[in-house]
Amino acid sequence: MIRIVEPVFSEEEKKAVIEIIESHQITRGKWTKNFQEEFARFVGVEHCFTVCSGTVALFIALKALGVDRGERVIVPAMSFMATIDAVYLAGGEPVVIDVDDYFTLDLNQLEDAVRRYKAKVVIPVHLYGGMADMEGIMELSERYGFYVVEDSAQAHGASLKGKKAGSWGHIGAFSFYASKNVPMGEGGALTTNDEKIAKSIRKWIDFGDHPAFNVRITEFQSAIGSIQLKNxxxxxxxxxxxxxxxxxxxxxxxxxxxxxxxxxxxxxxxxxxxxxxxxxxxxxxxxxxxxxxxxxxxxxxxxxxxxxxxxxxxxxxxxxxxxxxxxxxxxxxxxxxxxxxxxxxxxxxxxx
Ligand SMILES: Cc1ncc(COP(=O)(O)O)c(C=O)c1O
The missing domain is CATH 3.90.1150.10 (Aspartate Aminotransferase, domain 1)
Incomplete structure (x- = not known):
């Protein structure tokens, strides 16, 4: 069988995993710090926070933007179920709209939906690795005042007009699940250029401010991500x-x-x-x-x-x-x- 996806690892990943075992620093070490910096640089943003999955990245993105009881969040009809589930988990109310010829959020319907539902957040999905119409979506965001979270789980390295997926919206959410273009096994990341939003993301990641899950990843995942990113x-x-x-x-x-x-x-x-x-x-x-x-x-x-x-x-x-x-x-x-x-x-x- 020619498989639909095939993550492949090299000697370099094997060496890194052994090095981590021998160092006894298996979490919160240099690989995790480095990977976050490398991924931010790659996407072209100031901040990157790794978390344990793409679903958690979407959930934290919505919470960091203030989604709570019943707030409207617009999502496209075509995506993996995590896109809509994260909205419910955050306490929001999704509104689902159609896609365009590129399998991504339909811009004409978006304007209609934003007006009708007064959406707080819109989640375009760069489905299959192709960019949504981010230029049009960001124009509407300025006009109507909604936040944009780019679901970039399938779009590591995709770009539009030279700007990468995850750097157009207020937040980018990525997955490093085993089948993704950057596979770690499990993992996710949030990217942003906005200092205030970064601060509010941090509250969901570092313990202290309010009840939160442990969403960290290990040094093993960060090392694999870092080497995969290079390739x-x-x-x-x-x-x-x-x-x-x-x-x-x-x-x-x-x-x-x-x-x-x-x-x-x-x-x-x-x-x-x-x-x-x-x-x-x-x-x-x-x-x-x-x-x-x-x-x-x-x-x-x-x-x-x-x-x-x-x-x-x-x-x-x-x-x-x-x-x-x-x-x-x-x-x-x-x-x-x-x-x-x-x-x-x-x-x-x-x-x-
Ligand atoms: C478009 C999309 N959004 C979100 C996710 C959720 O990511 P994860 O499986 O890491 O939770 C995935 C992948 O699984 C995805 O393809």
Missing amino acids: LPSRNERRREIARRYTRAFSKHFGVPLEREDSYHVYHLYTLTHPERDRIVEELKSRGIDARVYYDYLLHELRNSEHLPTPKAESFRREVFSIPVHPYLSDEEVELIVESVLSTVSSGNIVS
């Missing part, structure tokens, strides 16, 4: 190279992922659309290719939440499927995937 630019480049090959091969027969103008898509997932999605996924699996559906649910249906009409997300939900695009695929594996995907639509089947 991220070349690995993102490889993902993009594979994606270009796929798009050339598939654009006649499938809906292919679009890249926003002047953006850098990091292809956490390569996602196609086709009306016969279920059959195609089954055929690919039987040929040993781990095709999967991200996601077969919409957030408001999953949690029975307030929402605006979501026709685009509903059609994507029925048609999306992702194929392996991780940087460890060999050229031969890429060609095998191309051939296999094309074979699912070449035998007289109806083609979209």
Whole structure:
């Protein structure tokens, strides 16, 4: 089976893990301090705080911005469930809106929703590694006074107009879960440029000010993150190279992922659309290719939440499927995937 994701570690990670064991400093040491500084520099922000997961990063982001009883938070219909669950956990009331052609928050509906619900926070998700329309969203944020938390769990290193994911909004929230472009096993981070917001994030991380969870990560995770981060630019480049090959091969027969103008898509997932999605996924699996559906649910249906009409997300939900695009695929594996995907639509089947 060619797996959908494949984290790969080198001798360098092994050496670092042994070094940490031998040093007896397994938490709150130099690796954690260094990784936070390195990640802040990489994203292009002043502050980075690592935490134990992306879900916790989103939760703390919302609390730090003052989300409490019943405050409205706008999220897109298409994302991993953590995006909406963090809103409920923080005590907020989500409003779910539609996505655009890039699988990200629809700007036209956003303005409508912000006016109607007087949202305190908006969470754009850079789904599959492609940037949401951050320029438009930040313009609306200035006009209407809402905060923006970028869910960048799938977008390490993605950028729009030269500015990276996690540096556009008031806060960026990242995940370092095992399948992500920077994998640590488990982990997350918050990024911000705002001194006041950083101070309020700290209250949720350092004990003392009010009741809070321990959300720290260990030196082992920070070391792995630090070494993975060093390799991220070349690995993102490889993902993009594979994606270009796929798009050339598939654009006649499938809906292919679009890249926003002047953006850098990091292809956490390569996602196609086709009306016969279920059959195609089954055929690919039987040929040993781990095709999967991200996601077969919409957030408001999953949690029975307030929402605006979501026709685009509903059609994507029925048609999306992702194929392996991780940087460890060999050229031969890429060609095998191309051939296999094309074979699912070449035998007289109806083609979209
Ligand atoms: C878009 C999105 N948001 C949030 C999360 C939550 O991150 P974690 O699994 O680290 O809690 C994930 C990934 O799992 C994700 O893909």
